[in-house]
Amino acid sequence: MTAFTGAAERSLEAAFEAHDLGLAPAAVAAVFDRDGVVAWKAAGAPSGPASTADRGTVFRVASMSTSFLAAAALSLRDEGLLDFDAPLDACVPGVRLLLDGEERRVTIRQLLTNCSGLPEDNAWGDRRLGDSRQAIAGLGRAGLRLTAEPGETYQYSNLGMSFVGRAVEAVTGETVEAVVAERLLRPLGLDRTRYVAQEYGAGSALALGYRTFDDGRSFQEEPYVGHGALACIGGLFSTVDDIATWAAFLASGFSAEPLRPEVLAAATRREMQRIHTPFGIGEARPHRDLEAIGYGVGLTVEHDRRFGRVVQHSGSLPGFCSHMRWHRASGIGAVVFANSEGLGAESLAARVLSEVLAGHEASPPLETVWPETAAAAERVDAALRAGLPVERIADVLAENVLQDEPAAVRRRRLGEALERTGPVRVEQAPLSGRAVSSADPAELRWAVECERGRLVCDVRLIGLHEPLVQQLAVAVEDPRG
Structure with missing residues (x-):
């Protein structure tokens, strides 16, 4: 065991002891670096009393899926197949975006950086992953209302991201899920990351989703939200090892020897991990001291006063919460999954990473x-x-x-x-x-x-x-x- 592995294990142990794990039936967390998971810890029963959580348990990662959508869209952009600065209707005709009753021009770039003017829609979108493409297209034809001029302000729009998925399908002739698998999942060996639970087969260690309405004293099972037009923004299932591999791949865009440059250019990965649309820090964010925060391309970017840039993304769906984050300079990161959205995966992951970085004195190369x-x-x-x-x-x-x-x-x-x-x-x-x-x-x-x-x-x-x-x-x- 290396000194870093030992420190990571101690940080995970301390974070699990300090966090209220009773808000979910099961949780898994891992610390990773450029080479993958270096330490992990699991607790609870992910799929009933007879089950035991471990590093191989599959959880739904929800909105962390947008990082894969964004990377796939960027790869098409890099090949000249998708124009980020053309209006959406250049490849997805029929979507009417209205401000004060007048149509507005919205680009793929604005959708991916969450400044399209479409309002925040998490509560609605979380339940609509299974809506058909025809149903969502119908909403677009009827007209969708904006609350701000495109490019003006940050608002997280699942519906807007789903239109990026439609643009990907328009220029490739394939489903967006197939494009993500072909361009990212298979080349990077992420064979435990899939969009449909049934693809894992019988006997796979899939965590079930649960909800609690009495602070963890009891749980009720929550069926998986469906797979449809919005699945590209929240439908993925994965393991801590696969997400660690994905995060390490993205983080290595800043290193002298980026991993797998043929999959996605290092410059494109760096583009994903800088602030494009700033937003307010808001209330105190536990276990970090931020001077700035904003949305990149499919990822959230924090500027921490002590550690510098940290890149992250959360996921939450009925029955699940997840969070991945990594330190840009060192590539050290943490990932947390739980099968109830009340556990607070972001807070737990932030605690783990800040303790690891403080103990490791993670230095920028x-x-x-x-x-x-x-x-x-x-x-x-x-x-x-x-x-x-x-x-x-x-x-x-x-x-x-x-x-x-x-x-x-x-x-x-x-x-x-x-x-x-x-x-x-x-x-x-x-x-x-x-x-x-x-x-x-x-x-x-x-x-x-x-x-x-x-x-x-x-x-x-x-x-x-x-x-x-x-x-x-x-x-x-x-x-x-």
Whole structure:
């Protein structure tokens, strides 16, 4: 067992102990990295008293399915088969989208990034997965009302995503489920991920869905919601291993050696994992400290003050909840399934991942930043460790750095910080092991160990032909890291 595996197992154990697992008959969680699941934990009976949950139990993953739909649509876009910026009716004629009684032009891109103007429809959509394509087409012909101008604001629309499925079918001549299987599931070996429960065959370890109306004191079985026009946005069943493989594939788009580039271009995977439509953070989100959040393409993107970018998506249907999330810089992630929507899979997964990252000190690989960024950080780090004044590294600083905060002021503030942390320790891990986060190639945050605490250092470079440091900050680490 590696140190990381042991830490992941301890984090899972602690998270299961702290979470109210009584809100679902069964739950499974796993921690994964680029190579797949490194630790997992399961609890409960997924399909009756005689059953036992384990890592192979199949759960319905609900809206996590949209990431597969989005990736399939993007692959068609990359091949020139699907125009994201053409109006929807260019390939799905007959859908009337109305604002104040007037028709509006809505694109595939706006549908996939949830800014089409169609209102949020989770409560309605959760029960309509089995509606026929003809029935949903009829709703489109009758006219669907928008609540905002297309492109203006975030609203999660299952109905809108389903029209992306119709566009995929229009340009391929196949069902969207067949396209997802052909382009993604089979090439990536996700053979335990399917749209229809009956495809698993007799004896398969499928979790049944349940609902509780008395906080887990009793449960009633919830039949699987049907498979129809909206299945492409919420119909998939899967296992923690398959979802870990899928997430690792997406996350590797940011690595120097992305996995399976022939399946989906690394640049396209990165496109999925950046904010396209921002929305409010809203109420406090447990186990994270966010400075921004928004929707990418089939995925939600968080900017965490401590850990940097985290990519995630939840799923919820009557009888099930699910959540997957991963740290962009390291590729470390967590996935949680439960067979009752009240368990709170997102909160449990966020707890697991934040504890794993805090314990692992998950560092952004220095190859993700400019060489000049890494070199400047090394110079700043060496000067701090040697007690040298900032003027001694002026050759890597833009002129504004010592104008915005004079050298004498920087010396005073650093002295005040060191009074709190104690002297810088002589022995330090390499900078690559102390890196904390990097939002983009021009910036880096890292830690410096001191006798009674840590300093957090930040550099941000300006993108000249020969980049220079335009911002330099050194502060005492707070409880959030």
